[in-house]
Amino acid sequence: MRKGIVALELDSKDGPSPVYIKLNAPAHSVWLGGAEGYTYDLEGRPFAAFFNERRFRRALDGRVIETVWVTGARGLRHRRVRLLEGEEKSGLLRRFRERVQPVYAAVSAGRYRLRKTGHPHEIQPDRDALRQLLQTIFAWDDARLAADVVAFHRVYRPVSILPPDQYLALYIQMTLGCYYNRCVFCDFYRDRPYRELDDAGFLRHLEAVEHYFGHAIRMRKTLFLGDANALHMPADALLRRFEILNQRYRIGRRAADDRLAFSGIYSFIDAFTGAHLSRDVLTQLTRLGLRRVYLGFETGHDPLRHLLQKPGKTQQVIEAVQNLKQAGVCVGVILLNGIGGRTFFETHLRDSLAALQAMPLDAQDMIYLSDLMVCEDSDYRTVAQRQGWDLLSAEELHAQRQQWLRALRSDERLRHVKVANYDIREFVY
Numbered sequence: 001m002r003k004g005i006v007a008l009e010l011d012s013k014d015g016p017s018p019v020y021i022k023l024n025a026p027a028h029s030v031w032l033g034g035a036e037g038y039t040y041d042l043e044g045r046p047f048a049a050f051f052n053e054r055r056f057r058r059a060l061d062g063r064v065i066e067t068v069w070v071t072g073a074r075g076l077r078h079r080r081v082r083l084l085e086g087e088e089k090s091g092l093l094r095r096f097r098e099r100v101q102p103v104y105a106a107v108s109a110g111r112y113r114l115r116k117t118g119h120p121h122e123i124q125p126d127r128d129a130l131r132q133l134l135q136t137i138f139a140w141d142d143a144r145l146a147a148d149v150v151a152f153h154r155v156y157r158p159v160s161i162l163p164p165d166q167y168l169a170l171y172i173q174m175t176l177g178c179y180y181n182r183c184v185f186c187d188f189y190r191d192r193p194y195r196e197l198d199d200a201g202f203l204r205h206l207e208a209v210e211h212y213f214g215h216a217i218r219m220r221k222t223l224f225l226g227d228a229n230a231l232h233m234p235a236d237a238l239l240r241r242f243e244i245l246n247q248r249y250r251i252g253r254r255a256a257d258d259r260l261a262f263s264g265i266y267s268f269i270d271a272f273t274g275a276h277l278s279r280d281v282l283t284q285l286t287r288l289g290l291r292r293v294y295l296g297f298e299t300g301h302d303p304l305r306h307l308l309q310k311p312g313k314t315q316q317v318i319e320a321v322q323n324l325k326q327a328g329v330c331v332g333v334i335l336l337n338g339i340g341g342r343t344f345f346e347t348h349l350r351d352s353l354a355a356l357q358a359m360p361l362d363a364q365d366m367i368y369l370s371d372l373m374v375c376e377d378s379d380y381r382t383v384a385q386r387q388g389w390d391l392l393s394a395e396e397l398h399a400q401r402q403q404w405l406r407a408l409r410s411d412e413r414l415r416h417v418k419v420a421n422y423d424i425r426e427f428v429y
Ligand code: SF4
Pocket: 178, 179, 180, 181, 182, 183, 186, 187, 188, 189, 228, 270, 296
């Protein structure tokens, strides 16, 4: 069925009306009466829900998070993110079916009228097409969802994190884990040793990914190469992987054909890899679709970097960005808001800002501010206790963020660079 919006009038006994169904754009959504909506991927898997001013997102690994705006101390508005468990989670997942069941029943019985909305993308599908679409959604019962989670884990090791603008990327686990894996604040990849897939393994992974997603792959507009430093592999192997991707997919602005299309290739990168990839290799990667890399800079204050066991000095990060930019690769520079507590509050800001000023960033690049999150058993907590660092309170984190924003907006060289929030709690794949 083609992309568009359809509006249905139902009888009052069949539930809220009108019902708006958005098809193939690039997921399916069903809105019941305007303030309650459910989104499903193109295979019909529950994807997101919105009701009572609360947002929910179901991950492919079966987790469900709720994100809601709340007002905290001193009237500060912030997003609260919570993992749903037990009956609350199963109830939410059932809701994806139960709330569309009356619509499905009404359409099946022909108890509806198509409503003209004047929307430019309005479509008027016949009853069979509508019934078939709702049936696709309705077919995802508990057993099928559970089996899908198992299928997902056969294809992927945990997808630990993506940058906020890549949450809807097609994740390709070209390497596993982080070859360094020792930064004290990071536990994303502690569960796996670093490994690179060989050519055959890479092809098998691509086939498995395509098979798993099915039609829902069309919701994914970019390719993200994981895990933490996929571009670290030897240059000839790296170029071969990019060639394979280009044979298989249409990447960037190439003439349309029947291959799956993606707007570009993205990846995390570390300072060491960013500084040492040769200009020639980087230029070839750019020609093969590499658009942006995301660099966990964290802080430009070298004594703090040392205590955090962050590899590379600030100057090396600056050189990595220069190298990447000269080859035409955009960068996303990630800074940790609140790292080093009150002890480093000023020096972290001062030296990080000076480093950003030394980077040739432009309007194609991004700066991400990510609040430091510290779990109970993290190495960061141990180091912080040993060094006598306090964790910043919510108000202090807010204050440091405001200082960042003011400094970045008022700086002649940096004011054109987009700045975005990077809340790692909100990520699920
Ligand atoms: S912050 Fe990056 S380099 Fe450091 S351990 Fe985590 S993934 Fe590896």
